[in-house]
Amino acid sequence: MPAPLMGSKLDQGEPLSGEALLGYLPALGEVPKGVFTKFAENAAVLRRFRAGETICQEGDFGSTAFFIVSGKVDIFIASPQAHIATAPGGRGFFGRTVARMKSMLTREAASSPADDAARRKWIPVDASVDLAVESPIGELGPGDLFGEMTCRTFQPRSATVRAREDCVMVEMLRVILDMLVGTRDIDDSVKSSTKVKAPTFKGTSFKAELDQKYRERAMFNHIKRVPVFESLDEAFIRRLCETSVLKTYGKGEVICREGEPGDRFYLIRQGLVKVSQAKAGGDMVLTYLSRGEYFGEIALIRQGPRTATCTAVDMVDLVEIGAEEFQAMAAQFPEVRAQMQATADKRLQSAQAKRFPSLSMSSSLHEALDLGLMQAQNLLLIDLTRCTRCDLCVQACAEAHDGVSRLLRDGTRFENYLVATACRSCQDPLCMTQCPVGSIRRRENLEIVIEDWCIGCTKCAELCPYGNITMQPVEVKAEAEKPAPPSKSEAAPAAAPAPAKKPSTATKATTCDLCTQLATPSCVYACPHDAAMRVNPSEFFSRSMPGLQALLFNPEKSAKGSFRTTH
Ligand code: SF4
Ligand code: SF4
Ligand code: SF4
CATH class of the missing domain: 2.60.120.10 (Jelly Rolls)
Structure with a gap:
């Protein structure tokens, strides 16, 4: 009997034989019989959910997709919308604690009309519906599929799905999904984590039905x-x-x-x-x-x-x-x-x-600076010959961002400069590549924006190679959890008053916003010794360090610590 593909588990529900599976998803009959029989065993289960039961939760990791056979579900984002307020002009009392953070339930002004055009009113989730930002809840019913991206890429679940009425679903592994809609290549990390040779499928009429x-x-x-x-x-x-x-x-x-x-x-x-x-x-x-x-x-x-x-x-x-x-x-x-x-x-x-480092610089520069400095477009540098470790830059950043500094005076050291831990505007912003709800984006001015509907899954923080995204607790007013609706067999309850809002904490991603609303970033402005600066790395290093090329061609000196980390 073949093992389930990619080591994923279907540990709940009734196992479905190939024949039973065909009863729920007849399009699978278009897959050659021998192939279907070989891969369908142990790859799908039948799940039954009572009204009010949670099927999957946003932020959880999963590896399966669901096909709704009967019943309706609510798909929604439960995480309250909020972010840590930015008040770049602020110079108030420093020392506010996380417990005093308040969510700012309005969003910052867009930077331009083109940015306005890009502002979304709908949150993309891993299903055939989008959720309105103002009220992120939608409905799915018989014949709908959800969890496709999670099943393919192991991204965290983008939304919570809860049965609105008693439901029956087929929960499937990727091999069944691929049979239905066609193979879309397999990630290298997945290939290396499984010994099972992944088959490829061209898909069935199910995909055309979904499209229709x-x-x-x-x-x-x-x-x-x-x-x-x-x-x-x-x-x-x-x-x-x-x-x-x-x-x-x-x-x-x-x-x-x-x-x-x-x-x-x-x-x-x-x-x-x-x-x-x-x-x-x-x-x-x-x-x-x-x-x-x-x-x-x-x-x-x-x-x-x-x-x-x-x-x-x-x-x-x-x-x-x-x-x-x-x-x-x-x-x-x-x-x-x-x-x-x-x-x-x-x-x-x-x-x-945008351009790569100046051609006048050695082509070995890119290789030699494997610290990623030349992958940056905007670096926060601290000249260590001037810096007195007073931390006024860190305090200024915190004051401008509701008590939470987005800057760490720590990081890679390059000659007499400290490359501070603050967003460096990567040429290839990896942080943006796997957000399950599309809540991280970059404006044309290079500012990374994290939208209020971030579900706190931590994926972007894991992906930033420089530790420049942190997860922060934000105090919000959230609606109390609604009681589960009664199942069809139970009597309807008397009308209940609207649930009260109560304080709670949500975790949100946060990063340096480059202080784009200011002529000079708060950290740079606050430094009394002119030690902190925001620079374009290729321009800065070629201008300010004429000896750089010689240094880079001297492997002995580099090995002795021209590049090192400081704490
Ligand atoms: S912004 Fe980051 S933490 Fe928030 S949902 Fe997207 S990937 Fe997850
Ligand atoms: S948050 Fe990290 S990955 Fe994203 S642009 Fe900034 S430094 Fe690069
Ligand atoms: S540029 Fe602004 S947000 Fe970024 S580290 Fe400096 S003060 Fe903080």
Whole structure:
């Protein structure tokens, strides 16, 4: 009997034989019988949930997907929305404690109209519905699938799912999901952690059914909710729903390539897309885009070649709008065109500003500085010949961020500089690549923004190679847990008063925001000895350290500690 794929466990529910599984998911009958029999054993279970029972919880790690056979569920984000307040101008009493942190339930002002356009009103979760930021709850019912991304990539669960009524579901391992919708490549870390040779499947008509369901039920709302499409009228959205193509790309697949003519516009339905550009020195990552975001507009607006290459980071589902429809939309809705133009200008401006370290510097520099300094675009340096360890920079950062410093006066040491632990605006911001709810993004001005709906799963903090994201408790007013609704067999209770809000603590990711609202960052401004500075590393080191190249070519000196860590 074959072992379950990838070492995952289905430790609850009734095991399903191949025959029983076909009864619930008949499309699996399209998989060649021998292959199906070989891999279907032990790979799916039938789960029954009573009304009010929790099926999975946001932030929990999992490796399975669920197909709803009968009954309805609520899918929601239980973690209260909040973040640590930023008041960059503040210079108040220092020493406030975490216990005194207050959530700021309004969000900071957007930095530009293009940023406004990017602001989401919907939270993407691992299901066919998006959740409204103001009230993050949705409904799924018979025939719906959820947990697909968790099953494929082992990302934490993006939302909590609770049975609204008695439900029956098939819980499946990835091998069944792959049989149903097709294999989308397997992560190297997964390959190395299992001895089971993963099979590949081309998928069944189940995927086409899901696409059709999406086209009929969700696509209209998905397009309507994209901020830049807000002014489209209903008739035009319906036209887009009919004429757009739904396409899926596997991990690593190139969606469009820099230099090629642009023939369509893309809206991300699910997954993460890497946008990169060829520069002297190699490909540079410009940004990552996720569900609800779009790309491909620059070539169509300018009627020129693609300005960047876009690649699927994991499995990506796209809505593709042809050039003709796009031009019709731009002509009929000038507001949409104007907003897209503003975003395109910002994107181009930001791409032009990015470059690898100066070519006048040795090509060995990149290799020698394996501390990642040249992967940074904005470093917080402290000149140790001037610094008196007074910690006024740390205090200033804390005062500007509701008592929580986003700066650690600790980190890598390079000659007489301390590279402080504060966001360094990486060229390839790994922190953004696995957020299950799309709550971390980067503005064009390089500020990392963590949205209020962060569920505190810690994934971004684990991914930042420099320890620049920390998890912080934030005091919030949360609605008391609602009692589970009665099952069908129980009598309905008398109407209860609305649950009171009570103080509780939520954990949120937080990072240095570069103090982008200020002309000079608080930490730099506060230093009385001019020791703290924010710099572009390649410009700074080539200008201020003429002896750098000689140093880098002297391995003996490097080994003696030109690069070291201080505490
Ligand atoms: S921002 Fe970070 S901690 Fe918050 S949900 Fe996303 S990955 Fe998890
Ligand atoms: S948070 Fe970390 S990974 Fe993200 S841009 Fe800043 S330093 Fe880089
Ligand atoms: S730039 Fe602002 S947020 Fe970042 S470490 Fe300095 S004071 Fe703190």
